[in-house]
Amino acid sequence: MNLLLANSVSYVNFVRCSSLQFIRLNSSGKARWLDRQRSDSYTREAKLQGLRSRAAFKLQQIDDKMHLFRKNANQRVLDLGYAPGAWSQVAFDRTSPNGVILGVDILPCSPPRGVNSIQANILSKKTHELIRLFFSKRFQLYQEDQLHMDHGYFQHMLEEGLSALKEENDDNESRIVPNIDEKPIDVIISDMYEPWPQTTGFWNNFTNSAYYRMANTTGVAIKDHYMSMDLCDAALIAAIDLLKPGGSFTCKLYTGKEDKLLENRMKQVFKDVHRFKPSASRNESKEIYFVGLNKRKNVDKVKVFVE
Numbered sequence: 001m002n003l004l005l006a007n008s009v010s011y012v013n014f015v016r017c018s019s020l021q022f023i024r025l026n027s028s029g030k031a032r033w034l035d036r037q038r039s040d041s042y043t044r045e046a047k048l049q050g051l052r053s054r055a056a057f058k059l060q061q062i063d064d065k066m067h068l069f070r071k072n073a074n075q076r077v078l079d080l081g082y083a084p085g086a087w088s089q090v091a092f093d094r095t096s097p098n099g100v101i102l103g104v105d106i107l108p109c110s111p112p113r114g115v116n117s118i119q120a121n122i123l124s125k126k127t128h129e130l131i132r133l134f135f136s137k138r139f140q141l142y143q144e145d146q147l148h149m150d151h152g153y154f155q156h157m158l159e160e161g162l163s164a165l166k167e168e169n170d171d172n173e174s175r176i177v178p179n180i181d182e183k184p185i186d187v188i189i190s191d192m193y194e195p196w197p198q199t200t201g202f203w204n205n206f207t208n209s210a211y212y213r214m215a216n217t218t219g220v221a222i223k224d225h226y227m228s229m230d231l232c233d234a235a236l237i238a239a240i241d242l243l244k245p246g247g248s249f250t251c252k253l254y255t256g257k258e259d260k261l262l263e264n265r266m267k268q269v270f271k272d273v274h275r276f277k278p279s280a281s282r283n284e285s286k287e288i289y290f291v292g293l294n295k296r297k298n299v300d301k302v303k304v305f306v307e
């Protein structure tokens with residue numbers, strides 16, 4: 001019904017967002033955005049290099065400065081909100097030949113070459129369990145499985161593995177999921193931002209076209225800030241629970257009133273905390289990146305969020 005309304009109004013599209021408000025997309029704004037995309041040198045360069053989006057250059061610039069990735073060091077990387085996959089491509093390239101990358105996204109997407117992925121919501125406890133299991137010695141990715149052999153898809157194997165563990169240990173919650181220390185995660189990167197609800201392209205029946213939307217932000221600065229703050233908190237919780245001591249963490253924030261709060265929380269988790277705006281990030285965009293290096297030992301999650 002909203003879609004019909006959107007299509008029938010000539011100059012303005014209405015999109016219903018999750019909080020049941022309406023966002024107005026002005027058609028001249030849309031044209032400006034498309035023009036800017038076409039003339040943008042990073043967008044062109046991403047195409048030339050076979051990168052899935054211009055976001056790749058932001059992570060490259062963050063890494064050039066902060067040295068998150070190392071080649072040939074068996075690094076394990078968790079990419080939160082990985083779709084369409086440009087950051088994962090950079091992580092794969094910069095940790096090759098033996099890095100292991102797991103991308104997690106709430107949207108369906110088929111991952112880039114060399115990257116493993118699951119479709120899951122990072123706000124859910126089960127997603128943390130699946131991540132733990134993936135990075136544990138208990139999970140063998142290379143099994144005789146037709147779906148995995150033909151399409152690289154393995155989420156069903158992970159889910160079955162988790163159910164089997166739960167059945168074995170139904171009396172002892174703490175023993176269910178393997179300890180992450182078995183094969184610890186070295187780097188967590190999060191570029192998460194809440195996706196817009198899909199408004200067009202439903203007819204297009206393949207997973208990598210989940211991106212029928214212009215941009216992620218609503219354009220309402222305060223709303224963008226608080227929505228991204230929630231996802232930064234979720235990513236930081238994942239870092240407290242899943243990242244090894246000494247590990248590093250990067251998250252995107254749309255800047256606003258609570259920047260300092262996130263920075264202070266991160267300082268309790270990491271020895272060095274930096275705020276960075278890569279030059280590939282447009283000046284007019286309110287996005288900034290927080291980087292935490294050298295994770296502290298024995299971080300008390302409750303203290304981080306209560307104080």
Ligand SMILES: C[S@@+](CC[C@H](N)C(=O)[O-])C[C@H]1O[C@@H](n2cnc3c(N)ncnc32)[C@H](O)[C@@H]1O
Binds near residue numbers: 081
């Ligand atoms: C800006 S895009 C990421 C772009 C990506 N870094 C790249 O380089 O291609 C943000 C992603 O965060 C994902 N996301 C948002 N909330 C999420 C959640 N709760 N759990 C998992 N993924 C989430 C969105 O679906 C979206 O694909």
